[in-house]
Amino acid sequence: MSGRHWIDPGELDELARIDSPVHRLDPRAKILVTALYILVVMSVSPDRIAALMPFVLFPSLGFGIAGIPVTPIVRRLAIALPFAAMIGALNLVVDREIVLSVCGIGLTGGVISFASILIRAVLTVSAALLLVSVTGTHRIGAGLAVMGVPGIFVTQVLFLVRYLFVISDEAVSMRRAVDLRSAGYHPGRSRGLPLRLFGSLMGSLLVRSLDRAVRVHRAMRARGFTGDVRYAGILRFRSMDWVFLGSCAAVLIALRWADPTQWLGGVIAGVR
Amino acid sequence: MSHHLVEMRDVWFVYPDGTEALRGVSFRITHGESVALVGGNGAGKSTLLLHLIGILRPVRGEVRVGDVPVVDATLSQVRRAVGYVFQDPDDQLFMPTVREDVAFGPVNMGVPSEDVERRVRDALEEVRIGHLADRPPYRLSAGEKRAAAIATVLSMTPDVLVMDEPSANLDPRARRRLIGLLRGFRHTKILATHDLELVRAACERVIVLDRGGILADGVTSAVFADGAVREALGIDG
Structure with missing residues (x-):
């Protein structure tokens, strides 16, 4: 067997063998929540960086509860980020209008949308990595197949x-x-x-x-393979999965449209 | 009718590049026989074995397994009857855990899920690696991988076991265990190997292949005593 490499392709699947409440959830619930999370994060307008902040909670909680170590995730993020940076880099050039000034330094619209793209890349890629590391590629495949993906x-x-x-x-x-x-x-x-x-x-x-x-x-x-991978273990969607799916969906939608940062800002301003 | 029968009648095979790999091979292996297929590198052993599960088809001649010819219409029946253990276990083990890998064959055969579980358990017990069920195959030792690869075909309850170089890359202990396992199986067995010690310990009959043809076919001790065979196999240097 070969030794460990900087990026070990089996590492995430190995992490998926840990036993935790997050791991035990049905893959379908996790796939749906991850997809919704990515959609919601991508739909936040590029100029509203503050509105992205609450979404950091979701992957952090996920990794925390599941007991997934940080290093393998960060390594993979490091591979994905340059691509996002390349996509965002053009904004720096195209949009040079100063829209915000922090401590005397003018920030252009390009800088803000560049930062927004990077942050959203970190969030969505982490969510995808979280899904793989708490589910395993094979169970994700089983989930997709049972959900009717061809x-x-x-x-x-x-x-x-x-x-x-x-x-x-x-x-x-x-x-x-x-x-x-x-x-x-x-x-x-x-x-x-x-x-x-x-x-x-x-x-x-x-x-x-x-x-x-x-x-x-x-x-x-x-061994009789004809083109379809069949799944020996039948997935079971339990009440816990419904609770997870329902509450995550509610929280995500609330975070997207209620904008708690403004609300929180309002509360703090009110106290003062 | 016996499912355990394996027969080749004047089989010829030519690779697309023109190499004649099999030249008029004929033999008949009956129920419960344990047969070694020996011969130097390039003698045609692997080519012959791949004919037994219909992955390669003869350009002339006929292959029969359990009284049916190996043709498109009988492929699933043939592959159910013949359990094939490939030379490199890494080629054979492709699922995320040993358990799922062993279940792969039965699931494809449409075995009901509760029976699949039982078959997986039995197959893993038979090769004594029940404790490895939830490990990913690529993290096992060579001996463990070999045992897991054997379990993946045992779970399909084959009548005939076909193995390509079963003792390759095994340390002496793993090899002894393999020989013990092989002697325990009641299946018809066909082993392609260079390991003559394994042949003596586990096979009563030997077929010697040389440049695509059969040089000798008979009782192990008699075949190995033959001067031409010893010359072809390079025994005695």
């Missing part, structure tokens, strides 16, 4: 995950083989591969992954 999509998702392992394992062992035989070969370039070598490595990674995929597929066909 089998072909569910199978795609599950296989994407399965083959991620396959390819990352192949890549790690190839990288090791290169490292072991390239000592001193490229003086002053101990890290990073020359482009030519990188190209041929990628090519052979593709070929090896395809070979491996063929063997996995054979093994599946040998």
Whole structure:
């Protein structure tokens, strides 16, 4: 077995094996709440950063109650954020009108919408990571299938995950083989591969992954696989799941449209 | 009629690149036999085994399992009868837990869920890894993976067990355990292997493949005493 990597593709699924009240919820309830959360967060207007703040609660509570460690989540966030930053970066250039001044520093509309995009990326990606780490890809697949998502999509998702392992394992062992035989070969370039070598490595990674995929597929066909993953354990939607779904939906909708930050601000202003 | 019958009649197979992998292979394996398929690298062992579950089809000749020919119409029946343990357990184990992996076959066969649970339990007990049921397969040791891979086919209650290099990558203890397990199974067994010690311990009959054809077929001790076989297998150096 290979050692742990910086991003271990199995890590989230491993976390999904922890036992906690959040883990025990039916995957369908968690999928619906996560989807609603993402929709609500995305629907907040870009210029209202304060209105996003209450939404930090949802993932934090989730991670806290489920006992999910911070490090693996932060690592994955770090991978996702540059993409959000790239999307938001254009706003900085396009929208240069100063709309707010904090301590004498003028903030343009672009800066605010850039920050809003980053914050929303952190929130929504964490919510998705939370869903995977408290449910596991396989149970998410089962939930989606039972909810009526066409089998072909569910199978795609599950296989994407399965083959991620396959390819990352192949890549790690190839990288090791290169490292072991390239000592001193490229003086002053101990890290990073020359482009030519990188190209041929990628090519052979593709070929090896395809070979491996063929063997996995054979093994599946040998055990009667016909294209649909079926689920041995039948999911049960219990009263606890209804309570979770109902209360989360109510809180999310209230946070979106009642805007407690203004209300709280009003209360504090009133006290003064 | 016996489900445990495995037969090849003058089977020829050519890979798309033109390599003749099987050249007129014929044999008949009957109920409860334990047969080793030996031969050097590239002798055609894996190619032959893949014919038994219809993943490869002969260009000429016929493969029969349990009195039915291996053709499209009989594939599900054949795959139910033949439990195939692949060479690399990592290819065979693809579900998130051992339990789900062992359940995969029976679930695909449409076994009712309470029976699936019982079959999974029995299969894991049979290879003595009941305690690993909830572990993810990719975190197991090589010996444990091998046992789990065997359990994934035992749960389908096959009549015939086919194994490709079952003792590869096993340490001596895991290998001894495997031999013990194999001797315990009452299935018809076909093992492709380079491990001649395993053959002597677990198989009473040997088929020797050489360049796609059968060089020898007979009782293990007699076949291994044959000079041409020893030469082909590189025994005695």
